[in-house]
Amino acid sequence: MASERWPFPMPTALSTSNTATHQGPAPRTAPETAIVVNVSDITDNPLPYAERLEHRDGDSIDLVVIHCTELPDLETAREYGERIMYPESATGNSGHFYIGRSGRIEQWVPLNRVAHHVRGYNERSVGIELVNRGRHPEWFDSRCQVMTEPYPLAQLNSLIGLVLLLKHELPGLTRISGHENLDRSLVAATDKPELLVYRKKDPGPLFPWKELLPVVGLEMLTP
Numbered sequence: 001m002a003s004e005r006w007p008f009p010m011p012t013a014l015s016t017s018n019t020a021t022h023q024g025p026a027p028r029t030a031p032e033t034a035i036v037v038n039v040s041d042i043t044d045n046p047l048p049y050a051e052r053l054e055h056r057d058g059d060s061i062d063l064v065v066i067h068c069t070e071l072p073d074l075e076t077a078r079e080y081g082e083r084i085m086y087p088e089s090a091t092g093n094s095g096h097f098y099i100g101r102s103g104r105i106e107q108w109v110p111l112n113r114v115a116h117h118v119r120g121y122n123e124r125s126v127g128i129e130l131v132n133r134g135r136h137p138e139w140f141d142s143r144c145q146v147m148t149e150p151y152p153l154a155q156l157n158s159l160i161g162l163v164l165l166l167k168h169e170l171p172g173l174t175r176i177s178g179h180e181n182l183d184r185s186l187v188a189a190t191d192k193p194e195l196l197v198y199r200k201k202d203p204g205p206l207f208p209w210k211e212l213l214p215v216v217g218l219e220m221l222t223p
Helices: 074-082 153-169 209-216
Strands: 042-044 062-069 097-099 105-106 125-130 175-178 186-188 197-198
Touching: 062 153, 097 153, 125 153, 153 209, 175 209
Parallel strands: 042 105, 062 125, 062 175, 097 125
Antiparallel strands: 097 105, 186 197
């Protein structure tokens, strides 16, 4: 079944029991039962400017980029996502999908549109944002660079199911990365401008890459 928000043919469900390759003891983030994400489980919540974003073909997508919002909740992330940052196109910055702490998944941008979520990789990637405080509200304070909020199991399970669903339907999807790997730019610290801090640190050191990668079966991209 195809739709404007998800314009490529979709299966009714996808289970990790058919695709996971992890051997040995289950990782701490692995579900006890198969993860199934249906298209109907994803809440369609398009941004007001979604249809103004650049169009693309599904065959051009080979990368999933994992972010965290570095904001307190989904409502605040929505406020930021709706802000117009590019007057020439009347669009802003956002991921394609947002996953709340409870595991709820929302789609804000159709896959056939280029979302602005990571410098230099937007045209080829799908952006997935996990609600997490990160360094909020002192993102660039040199004294506040440690990210302390863990990622809940429900959120991680929904992420795994979503990535497997994307992998099933996008034939070119072979790679995955974190925002922090792809944007290594530095900015002046707000408390001490003579110091430099990373502009992006998400999803951060508490994200369980070691457990996730064997389950989703994608290659880590680290330029």
